[in-house]
Amino acid sequence: MRPLQGITVVTLEHAIAAPFCTRQLADLGARVIKIERPGVGDFARGYDQRVKGLASHFVWTNRSKESLSLDVKHPKAAELLRQLIVEKADVVVQNLAPGAAARLGVSFDALRERRPDLIVCDISGYGDDPANPGPYRDKKAYDLLIQSESGFVSITGTPDEPCKAGLSIADIAAGMYAYTNILAALLQRAIDGKGRRIDISMLEAMGEWMGYAMYYAFDGAPPPPRAGAAHATIYPYGPFPTGDGRTVMLGLQNEREWQQFCAKVLRQPELANDARFTGNAKRVTHRDALRALIVEAFAPLSAEQVLERIDDAQIANAQVNDMAGLWAHAQLKARERWREVDSPVGPVPALLPPGSWDDGEPVLDPVPALGQHTDRILAELGVDAAGVAALRAAEAI
Numbered sequence: 001m002r003p004l005q006g007i008t009v010v011t012l013e014h015a016i017a018a019p020f021c022t023r024q025l026a027d028l029g030a031r032v033i034k035i036e037r038p039g040v041g042d043f044a045r046g047y048d049q050r051v052k053g054l055a056s057h058f059v060w061t062n063r064s065k066e067s068l069s070l071d072v073k074h075p076k077a078a079e080l081l082r083q084l085i086v087e088k089a090d091v092v093v094q095n096l097a098p099g100a101a102a103r104l105g106v107s108f109d110a111l112r113e114r115r116p117d118l119i120v121c122d123i124s125g126y127g128d129d130p131a132n133p134g135p136y137r138d139k140k141a142y143d144l145l146i147q148s149e150s151g152f153v154s155i156t157g158t159p160d161e162p163c164k165a166g167l168s169i170a171d172i173a174a175g176m177y178a179y180t181n182i183l184a185a186l187l188q189r190a191i192d193g194k195g196r197r198i199d200i201s202m203l204e205a206m207g208e209w210m211g212y213a214m215y216y217a218f219d220g221a222p223p224p225p226r227a228g229a230a231h232a233t234i235y236p237y238g239p240f241p242t243g244d245g246r247t248v249m250l251g252l253q254n255e256r257e258w259q260q261f262c263a264k265v266l267r268q269p270e271l272a273n274d275a276r277f278t279g280n281a282k283r284v285t286h287r288d289a290l291r292a293l294i295v296e297a298f299a300p301l302s303a304e305q306v307l308e309r310i311d312d313a314q315i316a317n318a319q320v321n322d323m324a325g326l327w328a329h330a331q332l333k334a335r336e337r338w339r340e341v342d343s344p345v346g347p348v349p350a351l352l353p354p355g356s357w358d359d360g361e362p363v364l365d366p367v368p369a370l371g372q373h374t375d376r377i378l379a380e381l382g383v384d385a386a387g388v389a390a391l392r393a394a395e396a397i
Contacts (some may be wrong), residue, residue: 002029002363007186010085011035011065011093012072012106014042016143016168017123017202018095019061020175025091025182026064027353027362033088033377034062034368035081038069038397041370052345054367059348063341064363068378069371069397072104077396082106083381086114091182095123098137102130108197118195119185121178127201141202146170150206155213157226173205229320235283236261239320240294246303249318250310255279257315264313265306266297342366371397 007030011022019034019042026032036042042062047055068084070077082105085092092111094101101107101122108120122128125141147153147164157163178200185196207214216233217223229249230238237251252258262272271277271293276286283290298306303319310317319325332338332351340347341364353362374397378388391397 002360004028004030004186007031007090008033008088009091009093010081010089012101012104013093013095015044015095016057016061016171017174017200018093018178019044019058020172021121021123021178021182022065022093023061023063024175024179024353026365029363030091032065033084033373034065034067035072036067036069036370038071038371038395041067041069045370051343051348054343054345054348059343059367063343063350063367064365065368066373066377067368067371069374071396074394074396076391076394078104080378080381080383080391080396082111084377085111085118087381089115089118090186091119091121093121093123093178093182098124098128098133099130108195112195116195117189117193119182119189119198120195121182121185121198121200123174123178123200123202125202127199127204129199136203143168143170143202146202146206149203150210151213151223152206152210155224155226155232158228159226162226169209170202170206173209174200174202177205177208230287233284234280235287236290236294240291240298240306242298242303242306243300244302247320248298248303248306248310249320251316252280253316257313258283260313261310261315265309265315266294268293268297339364344369344372 004025007025009022009025009030009032011018011032012035013019013022022030022032022034034042042058044057044061045055047057050056051059070081072078072081085106092106094106096104101120102110105111108118108122111118111120124137125146126136126139127134128137144164147170150170152169153162153164156165178198181198181200185198189195213224224232226232227238231251234252239247239249241247252261258277259269259272263269275282277283277290301309307317307319321329326332337352339350339352339361341350343366348367350364352364375388378391378397383391388397
């Protein structure tokens, strides 16, 4: 028995935010029916061909789903979509353009009379509440744009140039809040039997994640400075080169660790009492001078030697892995986190989602081909083979 076994999710989704949310619902055992455009599908299918010809984003966010190809603008397909939701769905997730779900007749307001227990989660860039749209409601919202609007880009990068995150973190943030809000809504429905609408905004999700930076700049104070891969307000905390051309990451959190770092890592115990570096605030102020001393001390050493010293001092540290290093990470291997999932091009590796259960594993079913489950799902709705053929001839599916 998986936690969401028996729950059916119908999702009109594309790209990352909604697919990441619904994949996690599928991980927990929900049946997820993904509505895709005939012949094209989720446009994330075409982002790249890095996984044996499949797109990396799509493989990551779409395992364990069923693909139903419907041209939702076709009247017959739109009616089938509404029938599917009314008869089968517990949850509807959509990240179409603001207002599109209402035009299709699958918004919360359009469905609540027929299905008062239905949970509808709308994901958008800036919020899609018709009663309180705000001036940005209809603006296009891609991950980089939300990273920018939320202020994230302004505090990320080097002193000379702002940067975006290397991952689609605005999409991921919105997907995570959609996921957790849906779980909460299912718990509430189990108590009161009522459905509800969930309105998830990418900007608001990133705004929550920016909380520390906003409070740091509270009441007109300067924001955290851009510091590359280093911490903006704690030092030394970040990457440092070693003599063999590699980079190690380390982080000091308190004065005890500073004393240990000077004595056991730098092997300059007298530095601990240098007036320039007594206390984190002074170390941040004089970070250039301190960095020069650290780089000089690490120059004769390999990364392994530096990490050995840092471990001996019981100071937090890490290797700066690339993607090959993550694929081969000893901890993931030791904890047996790797599995395989099937796909249209054969088995591909997959990480178990975070967390572990004593009585079983998350669902790791195949990544679907476009429209792979169309005929079977339509049969569940009472459409016979002749009807399916007619729909296909009309290009409704």
